[in-house]
Amino acid sequence: xxxxxxxxxxxxxxxxxxxxxxxxxxxxxxxxxxxxxxxxxxxxxxxxxxxxxxxxxxxxxxxxxxxxxxxxxxxxxxxxxxxxxxxxxxxxxxxxxxxxxxxxxxxxxxxxxxxxxxxxxxxxxxxxxxxxxxxxxxxxxxxxxxxxxxxxxxxx
Amino acid sequence: xxxxxxxxxxxxxxxxxxxxxxxxxxxxxxxxxxxxxxxxxxxxxxxxxxxxxxxxxxxxxxxxxxxxxxxxxxxxxxxxxxxxxxxxxxxxxxxxxxxxxxxxxxxxxxxxxxxxxxxxxxxxxxxxxxxxxxxxxxxxxxxxxxxxxxxxxxxxxxxxxxxxxxxxxxxxxxxxxxxxxxxxxxxxxxxxx
Numbered sequence: 001x002x003x004x005x006x007x008x009x010x011x012x013x014x015x016x017x018x019x020x021x022x023x024x025x026x027x028x029x030x031x032x033x034x035x036x037x038x039x040x041x042x043x044x045x046x047x048x049x050x051x052x053x054x055x056x057x058x059x060x061x062x063x064x065x066x067x068x069x070x071x072x073x074x075x076x077x078x079x080x081x082x083x084x085x086x087x088x089x090x091x092x093x094x095x096x097x098x099x100x101x102x103x104x105x106x107x108x109x110x111x112x113x114x115x116x117x118x119x120x121x122x123x124x125x126x127x128x129x130x131x132x133x134x135x136x137x138x139x140x141x142x143x144x145x146x147x148x149x150x151x152x153x154x155x156x
Numbered sequence: 157x158x159x160x161x162x163x164x165x166x167x168x169x170x171x172x173x174x175x176x177x178x179x180x181x182x183x184x185x186x187x188x189x190x191x192x193x194x195x196x197x198x199x200x201x202x203x204x205x206x207x208x209x210x211x212x213x214x215x216x217x218x219x220x221x222x223x224x225x226x227x228x229x230x231x232x233x234x235x236x237x238x239x240x241x242x243x244x245x246x247x248x249x250x251x252x253x254x255x256x257x258x259x260x261x262x263x264x265x266x267x268x269x270x271x272x273x274x275x276x277x278x279x280x281x282x283x284x285x286x287x288x289x290x291x292x293x294x295x296x297x298x299x300x301x302x303x304x305x306x307x308x309x310x311x312x313x314x315x316x317x318x319x320x321x322x323x324x325x326x327x328x329x330x331x332x333x334x335x336x337x338x339x340x341x342x343x344x345x346x347x348x349x
Binding site for chain 2: 003005006007008009016017021029030031032037047050051054055063064065
């Protein structure tokens, strides 16, 4: 499989280890085989080992080692923040963050919501299978597909 | 050489070597014949973790002072010690003289780094790994920042590309903190970037 994400100037990466864990940074220059000069709007430009970075799909258009202001403008132009938050990876991280920040009451509310959902789900499922809800009784596989569609709609 | 062994063991124990640059200024004691002896300044690199750092310092300066001027430990004085610091990628050339089991050799090494101390750290670690030369056996003659045109080593020159682009071949899968490290995993990690 050919590579899709390259280390290049302007590549956005996520820090996956260390003090800046979870930050989105931009590769601004390459020091050598193992390290890159990395920059983000809210941090001092520093060098980071590639082992600490996971490359993202986003790339912005900058020259080698841009000024901080140029970098921030380029990031706005490329709309990095929105692209990241709408990507499946970004969304997953947001959900994870949300889940860890739940307090006990939130978890209780979540539990109730889940119970409610599954009750409705199962009623619908049985209804469809027996043909009560829909004119034709459907096979289990088809039922699952239909209900998956339903689930996606309700979860969104 | 008991002191050399001590440094050797310290070197291997403290693998996290953060090198600091020290500027040592010393001269021979003023004597009747020489009221104002020439002051010599030397830049040294050492880590803080040498417990007898001061002794090392004194040894160095006496060794070099003695070579340059007739000064022994007893009649020379250390005047000041201070440190230096800077974040732009530079190409450095280091001239060094090191002692191997056979004899003394001169070397020129080129490295890329953001700081001077970073290069020195790189140099010491690479000399240790490639040539088995330990810290006390290396003498730094000169360190210079070089413009990209004058770089000699291909390893540095390959990064002189404003449109540099390469893939990372293997993804290092590791937990974000060492606390979350476990010996066994439920599933095989995916190493594709």
